Amino acid sequence: MSLSTDDVKRIARLARIEIDDAQAQATQGRLNTIFGLIEAMQAVSTAGIEPMAHAQDVFQRLREDAVTETDRRDAFQAIAPAVENGLYLVPRVVE
Amino acid sequence: MFESSLSTLAAQLAARAVSSRELAQAWLDRIAALNPALNAFITVDPEKTLAEAAAADALIAAGSAGPLTGVPVAHKDIFCTDGWLTTCGSKMLSNFVAPYDAHVIQRFKAAGMPSLGKTNMDEFAMGSSNETSFYGAVKNPWDTTRVPGGSSGGAAACVAARMAPAATGTDTGGSIRQPAAFTGITGLKPTYGLVSRYGMIAFASSLDQAGPMARSAEDCARLLNVMTGFDPNDSTSLERDKEDYARDLDQPLAGLRIGLPREFFAEGLDRDVAAAVDAAVAELKKLGATTVDISLANSKLAIPVYYVLAPAEASSNLSRFDGVRYGYRAPDYADLDEMYARTRAQGFGEEVKRRVLIGTYVLSHGYYDAYYVQAQKIRRLIADDFSEAFKTCDLILGPTTPGTAFKLGENADDPVAMYLNDLYTIPANLAGLPGMSLPCGFDSQGLPIGVQLVGNYFSEARMLNAAHQYQRATDWHTRMPIHL
Numbered sequence: 001m002s003l004s005t006d007d008v009k010r011i012a013r014l015a016r017i018e019i020d021d022a023q024a025q026a027t028q029g030r031l032n033t034i035f036g037l038i039e040a041m042q043a044v045s046t047a048g049i050e051p052m053a054h055a056q057d058v059f060q061r062l063r064e065d066a067v068t069e070t071d072r073r074d075a076f077q078a079i080a081p082a083v084e085n086g087l088y089l090v091p092r093v094v095e
Numbered sequence: 096m097f098e099s100s101l102s103t104l105a106a107q108l109a110a111r112a113v114s115s116r117e118l119a120q121a122w123l124d125r126i127a128a129l130n131p132a133l134n135a136f137i138t139v140d141p142e143k144t145l146a147e148a149a150a151a152d153a154l155i156a157a158g159s160a161g162p163l164t165g166v167p168v169a170h171k172d173i174f175c176t177d178g179w180l181t182t183c184g185s186k187m188l189s190n191f192v193a194p195y196d197a198h199v200i201q202r203f204k205a206a207g208m209p210s211l212g213k214t215n216m217d218e219f220a221m222g223s224s225n226e227t228s229f230y231g232a233v234k235n236p237w238d239t240t241r242v243p244g245g246s247s248g249g250a251a252a253c254v255a256a257r258m259a260p261a262a263t264g265t266d267t268g269g270s271i272r273q274p275a276a277f278t279g280i281t282g283l284k285p286t287y288g289l290v291s292r293y294g295m296i297a298f299a300s301s302l303d304q305a306g307p308m309a310r311s312a313e314d315c316a317r318l319l320n321v322m323t324g325f326d327p328n329d330s331t332s333l334e335r336d337k338e339d340y341a342r343d344l345d346q347p348l349a350g351l352r353i354g355l356p357r358e359f360f361a362e363g364l365d366r367d368v369a370a371a372v373d374a375a376v377a378e379l380k381k382l383g384a385t386t387v388d389i390s391l392a393n394s395k396l397a398i399p400v401y402y403v404l405a406p407a408e409a410s411s412n413l414s415r416f417d418g419v420r421y422g423y424r425a426p427d428y429a430d431l432d433e434m435y436a437r438t439r440a441q442g443f444g445e446e447v448k449r450r451v452l453i454g455t456y457v458l459s460h461g462y463y464d465a466y467y468v469q470a471q472k473i474r475r476l477i478a479d480d481f482s483e484a485f486k487t488c489d490l491i492l493g494p495t496t497p498g499t500a501f502k503l504g505e506n507a508d509d510p511v512a513m514y515l516n517d518l519y520t521i522p523a524n525l526a527g528l529p530g531m532s533l534p535c536g537f538d539s540q541g542l543p544i545g546v547q548l549v550g551n552y553f554s555e556a557r558m559l560n561a562a563h564q565y566q567r568a569t570d571w572h573t574r575m576p577i578h579l
Contacts, residue, residue, distance in 0.1 A: 015455040017448055018440035033511050038399045041469050051471035052478060054301050055287040055527020060330060075194045081424035088419050091431045
């Protein structure tokens, strides 16, 4: 398989990464080389093999449904790009 | 002092022969002298370091010191450190002062071990040369025209150049072991789940694991005692009884069965590396070990599998960097979508963007089964090969890397050539097994060579035993770059 520049632009849109035509073209070549490497997987027969998502067979632990965190809003918002009255500011999305 | 083991430093502190402040100041002076040439540290903050050292001195004076209290260490800039700039080597986090401590940092603080600073690394731990760092490449102390390996390249360089007694690193596909090999130090990636990932900025969560980087296996064992332990804040942290990883260091090696995977000694392996690894095997045999021929037939697929799974997990993990809650935000944008897209285009470097794009693609509709699920199935085949091999051997041994440290810029334009560096290290990450690299010689150009040990789950004490006995019989790990 081979990605077109339109594919690259579509993926970049999904990934929320701005990309112009020249960058898409440069990226296309690199990605296709990497996918060339990845293609080796397709020759392997994996019928009946259970996918391995994780190295250990562990279950999600549960804890008591109790408040464990203290309010650190000010500390967390002190490092935010834009805040006001305890709210994170972003460009208007609803007119 | 710069050549002393961690336990020697601790003994001197306990005997009041030196204070933690004096130790910290001496190492800070050495960092100030060497860092301009090596670029191993992103942040050094002598005031904070000396305050932590003074607190350690108070613990020692009060008689409440632990085994390593007062011994300073350097931390990879992937660990959130309260009040310290924590960049992960990225422009995206170039203004991020962490508001809390990673579990690993909490444990070093609880042990009374001052931080010497935050070490340079490939951006978001994605790289094998440390050239993807927003803060510039780290130079290999053995030859400053060469890379130190990556992604824990700053940690490796600072230990190799004796700018810190020891350092923390993280390893997703070889990021502790490969730089350890390239710089002539000892580094260990523990069994997945032994060290908490809380506060360790996530790359590929099913593979990421933190571990020690130091000058010897003995030092690594003592650091592992500090770093490991159950943490309810990491859902993959394992609840196990506390172990002393130094307990078996002095055991003899008689009866140890070492598996040699024939696939790791095949085509593509540098001749000097092969010869040094063969010599390490001969040395271990002299110490009483025997060897077994084994096969890890599916390990040749480790790189393709890794470059599906790691980017897939990364594309999800890195979606949090959107310019809203912390980190970089693009200065100009017309609307919310543009703010996200520009922030990420400007805040991430090329390699990170590449991997986010690969991950986004393999997880997208119509490709998920062909790539992501297929990779997870082959991951199991790779893990099964190891289980089969451990029926006939106790440890697996091979080269850490196919070659020695390459020139800065040599692989910068060829991602695939760069990726092949991790050919021998990735399989252990995929299986979740512990792996370590230790120095075993030099190539014809005087560059360090690493030999890798991979153990079964939770066999760190056994691996460290074999490595320590090897280091008692050899002196490769004591060599350092003479011009420093």
